[in-house]
Amino acid sequence: MSDPISGRGELEQVLDLAAREARAYLDGLEAEPVQPPGSEATVEALDSPLPETGDGAIEPLRELARLGSETATRSSGPRFFHFVIGGTTPAALGADWLASAFDQNVGAWVASPLGSRLEAIALDWLRQLFELPEEFRGVLVTGGTMANFVCLAAARDWCSARLGDSAAERGLAAIPQIPVLSSGYVHASAVKSLALLGVGKANVRRLGRDPAGRLDLDALDAELAALDGRPAIVIASAGEVNAGDFDPIADMAELAERRGAWLHVDGAFGLFARLSPRTAQLTAGVERASSASSDGHKWLNVPHDCGFAFVRERDWIRDSYAESADYLPPVDGPHPNFAYRAPEGSRRARALAVWATLRAYGREGYRQMVERHLDLAQYLARRIDREPKFERLAEVPLNIVCFRLRPPGVAEELLDELNRALGEALLEDGRVFAGTTLFEGKVAFRPAIVNWQTRESDVDLLVDVLLELSDRL
Ligand SMILES: *Cc1c(COP(=O)(O)O)cnc(C)c1O
Numbered sequence: 001m002s003d004p005i006s007g008r009g010e011l012e013q014v015l016d017l018a019a020r021e022a023r024a025y026l027d028g029l030e031a032e033p034v035q036p037p038g039s040e041a042t043v044e045a046l047d048s049p050l051p052e053t054g055d056g057a058i059e060p061l062r063e064l065a066r067l068g069s070e071t072a073t074r075s076s077g078p079r080f081f082h083f084v085i086g087g088t089t090p091a092a093l094g095a096d097w098l099a100s101a102f103d104q105n106v107g108a109w110v111a112s113p114l115g116s117r118l119e120a121i122a123l124d125w126l127r128q129l130f131e132l133p134e135e136f137r138g139v140l141v142t143g144g145t146m147a148n149f150v151c152l153a154a155a156r157d158w159c160s161a162r163l164g165d166s167a168a169e170r171g172l173a174a175i176p177q178i179p180v181l182s183s184g185y186v187h188a189s190a191v192k193s194l195a196l197l198g199v200g201k202a203n204v205r206r207l208g209r210d211p212a213g214r215l216d217l218d219a220l221d222a223e224l225a226a227l228d229g230r231p232a233i234v235i236a237s238a239g240e241v242n243a244g245d246f247d248p249i250a251d252m253a254e255l256a257e258r259r260g261a262w263l264h265v266d267g268a269f270g271l272f273a274r275l276s277p278r279t280a281q282l283t284a285g286v287e288r289a290s291s292a293s294s295d296g297h298k299w300l301n302v303p304h305d306c307g308f309a310f311v312r313e314r315d316w317i318r319d320s321y322a323e324s325a326d327y328l329p330p331v332d333g334p335h336p337n338f339a340y341r342a343p344e345g346s347r348r349a350r351a352l353a354v355w356a357t358l359r360a361y362g363r364e365g366y367r368q369m370v371e372r373h374l375d376l377a378q379y380l381a382r383r384i385d386r387e388p389k390f391e392r393l394a395e396v397p398l399n400i401v402c403f404r405l406r407p408p409g410v411a412e413e414l415l416d417e418l419n420r421a422l423g424e425a426l427l428e429d430g431r432v433f434a435g436t437t438l439f440e441g442k443v444a445f446r447p448a449i450v451n452w453q454t455r456e457s458d459v460d461l462l463v464d465v466l467l468e469l470s471d472r473l
Contacts, residue, residue, distance in 0.1 A: 002053060010057045017058065021065035028069070029077035029087075029453070035430035039071035073433075076303075078454040081434040081447030081462060082427075084241065084269050084298050084400075089452055091360030092302040092353040104349040107339035108329050112349065116336055119351035125358045126308055129366065130267075130274050130294065133287055137314040139341040140296070140350045143307040144268035145189035146343060147293030150309035152193045154291055154316035155233045155262040162231040162260075168320045172198040179232040180204045181223055183247050184213020185240035187266055199233075211440040212394070213240075215247050217255075224259035232261040238283050238292075239270020242439050242446055244377075244398035246270060250285030257288065265292040268307075269450060272299040273398055275363070275370045282397060291316075299370065299399075301452045302353040317341050373399045373449045380447065380459045387463070389470060393439050402437075404444045405470050418473060419443040425469045432462045 046067075074080060076087040088096070106115035123138035141147050159178045160167035167175065178199050182190075184206045195201045205223065209216035224232060234256050236247040249265060256263035265271075265286050271294040273279035274286070286292055289312070296306025311317040322331040322340045329337050339345045361369075380401045384390045391406040404419045420443050423436035434447040447462060 007057055014057050014061060017061050017065070021061075021068070025065075025068055025072070029074055032074060032077075033430040034074045034077065034080050034433040035427070036070060036072075037430060042067075042071050075433075076451070078451050078458045079432040079461060080451065081432070081449065083435060084295075084448045084450055086298045086301040087451045087453055088303045088353075089301045089357045089360065092300075092357040095352040095356030096303045099349040099352040102349065102352075106347045106349050106351065107345050108337045109333070109335035110329055113335070115349040115351060116338060118349070118355045119338055120336055122351040122354040122358065123308065123310075126294075126354065127310065129358070129363055130271050130292070130310075131287065132292065132310055133312070135314075136292075136310045136312055137317055137341075138308055138310040139317060139338060140347075140354065141307045141309055141342060141344075142305040143297060144187070144266070144293060144295040145192065145307070147268075147295070147307040147309040148187070148190045148264075148266055149193040149196060149343065150317065150341075151264045151291035151293050151311060152190065152199070152233065152235075153197055153320045154311045155264055156197050156199055157319050158262050158290070158316050159231040159233065166319075167198075176230075177203055179223070179227060179230070180235065181220055181232060181261075182206055182235040183215035183237065184208030185215070185237035185245065185247055186235050187237060187241065187268065189268075190235055190264075190266055204235075212242070212245070214245070215252070217248060217251055220252065221255055221259075224255055224261055227259070229260055232259075234261045234263045236263060236265045236285075236289070237270070238265050238267035238286060239273065239398060241448075242400070242437050242444075243394035243402040244270065244396070244400035244448070245394070246273075246282045246397065248285075249283060250288070253285040253288035256290075262290045263288070265289045267292055268295040269298045269448070270398065272366075272370055275367045276374065278371065278374060279398060296350070296354060299373075299450045300354065300357065300366075301369075301450070302350075302357055306350045306354065369452055373454070376449050376454060376456065376459055377401055379456060380449070380463070383459070383463050387467065389467065393442065393444050399449045400446055402439050402444050402446050404439075404442060405466070407470070416443040419445070421473055422466065422470055425473065426466065429465060429469060432458070432465050434462060 075085045104112035104115035106112050109116045127136050157168050160175050163175045165175050180203055191201050207216045207219040236249045236252045253263055273282045291311045294308050296302045297304045324331050377396050377399045381396045384392045384403045389407050390403050392403045394402040405422050434445050437446045
């Protein structure tokens, strides 16, 4: 088979095959290991020359289905506690399939009024879900990294405007370096964004007061005071990745307001703490921020990739991106053209999955899910506390439990190596996934609970497998 037009008749069979295989894969998520045994070797051995002539759509799809079944990482399943990766709710998955089928380009209103309108609605629903003030304007992007990027671009442009210039127009060479202040919790993706934005990674001052990186608020105040009115960017973390801890956002908002700085809140998963009265106070002050970001493919449980950027003053989200051309729509019109709010020009209709899942489960459904995860995190913490071999290293304010293996009688100097080995053994074993980190300089586990399907039995399996593997070390 050559020209795709000659394969038009395969479409129905392709869709049936995809649905059937997807169902089989998803049915297996409950029971199969996160990483099927031997799968990495199979993947590494994959190779084949570029076909000169194709053999039609059915064969490659069958092969993909087989490869997925044999080797795909079940990161969307209930026993994946590594990083912070959510699954996909049924509503989000169905809507995402339709997004591919409709294949809308949500760069310009004229290219997809449907996608543009649903994005505007989805963003407003998210704004309400996170209880952000009405003036916040948002945009859907590919994830937390790009959400940080969009917000920090706005921060950069705001700083340059305060200096009487425009970084978007004239570049950064025209202005003095922009100071960036944070605690030790600042996420790698915010630092990476600052590199991309020309602000510079080394320009970030991490004002930690202890080995965990908790903010030294007095140092922040002193640093801001020393700037004497020069603009700066302050980054707060709502949910850091080691233990799910929060910066004191309200205090930081107070300082930023008093000293004239832009406060950005990175809430990739932690912004969801606002959904439950049990944890909402952790995020107090977010409503006073200049910008806030969060992730869709984490706690919202929509498919990759999806993130949200919110900026309080609309102009700052638009200035960098509002670049029209003769063949493009004008920047200011009655309808939103999302390419003028986002780094991308052509854009996937991510809103369909966000809209559908919020419509399907509502604020109440998401509150219940978040609270179930909060309960599971406390349950895991209690199990860790009961096991004499484990040592919990941090409080559990949200959905991450930070702990390490510490068998009685093993010297402190050996614990890092032991925990690293256990971490590798866990991933090698593949039944359940969790990763390691450095917490206060100690190698530690940091399972994060964000998957809509996770239950107590999955958490039990994590502890049981860790105990079993540790016996063999
Ligand atoms: C995951 C995460 C990010 C980056 O998000 P991606 O979706 O991976 O790009 C940023 N900040 C925090 C706190 C995160 O947990």
